[in-house]
């Protein structure tokens with residue numbers, strides 16, 4: 524699943540700040556999490572020339588900088604700076620669309636969008652979403668099939684998360700896969716070393732399809748979110764293109780991280796009676812610790828609005844700064860034995876971000892996960908352990924298989 528934070532493009536010479544320490548730390552793409560763990564210990568504020576970005580990895584710094592007003596939203600993509608003028612003109616409408624995504628906005632636009640969205644994430648709405656997942660959870664069928672070696676991802680995890688996202692967005696669950704496909708096409712041209720006309724055409728086509736679909740969804744207003752966004756378009760608070768951008772961000776940003784966190788939670792639950800008791804004792808605490816351990820989005824990317832000094836390193840205005848959430852959540856200074864699942868950790872984590880861009884769907888994600896865990900526990904007194912195969916990229920982690928371990 525692509526995400527705009529992934530695959531930052533190579534830097535050009537003018538991206539290099541004059542006083543940055545030259546550090547020879549090429550990414551270890553095979554194991555980015557371990558690479559960030561190392562960096563956190565010896566270069567906690569690292570300038571990385573290949574991606575023209577500063578990486579901040581210690582919990583204490585990430586926690587503080589998430590609230591720092593000197594950091595604004597990231598720009599849609601640094602690679603655009605390297606395009607020629609005709610290339611830029613060719614992708615102008617697509618870039619205009621991307622720049623409307625909530626994660627790319629600063630106040631006052633960002634504040635206006637959050638004001639529209641927040642009322643659609645009430646506890647009542649979260650309970651409605653959890654109810655939809657509970658009704659739709661096909662745990663018994665999925666587990667019966669899994670005993671024959673089938674993958675639980677497609678039979679249980681993705682359907683449950685699709686149900687939740689479609690209930691929130693006011694869609695039919697069957698619509699979600701094509702929306703995901705359009706979102707992938709929308710972003711497909713970003714982050715490449717050169718502009719590919721084929722990918723630009725595919726993105727333009729996907730934008731047209733996504734726009735038509737969003738218009739219909741808003742007109743039907745079949746969820747509080749669809750009602751709120753549609754209402755804001757009718758009253759002129761949002762442009763129609765803003766509504767499409769919100770829907771595109773929600774489709775890409777809501778589904779896969781919830782699948783990832785659910786996979787971790789289920790795997791932990793399958794480890795033995797102690798973990799099942801942990802869940803029964805404190806379901807919210809259990810899911811919260813699973814989300815920390817999962818930290819599906821590795822980065823919160825920002826841009827410096829003015830000069831900033833972190834741990835003695837001067838970061839100039841206009842620089843790309845990546846707050847590495849996943850490294851912060853594995854910082855042993857904050858979390859003892861950070862790679863272990865430990866119920867009841869008192870310390871807050873940053874898997875949902877913090878501050879202005881903090882995840883609006885955090886409660887919805889947790890209440891998507893819980894009905895699946897409840898149903899799993901109800902179906903299996905003595906579950907066999909689950910095995911997860913991960914795909915880890917520079918920016919995201921997601922499961923590619925979740926299977927019951929053979930007896």
Ligand code: HEM
Pocket residue numbers: 625626627637688691773776777778780781784814818819820822823824848873874875876877879880881882883884885887888
């Ligand atoms: C376990 C699942 C999830 C995780 C780990 C997660 C993580 C995050 C993170 C880290 C951010 C902040 C990014 C930043 O600061 O740059 C964020 C923002 C956001 N997320 Fe989530 N998310 C999850 C599920 C969801 C769901 C289910 C929804 C909605 C249906 C959602 C909607 C949003 C929205 C609207 C934003 C705000 C964007 C902004 O204001 O810039 N997320 N999420």
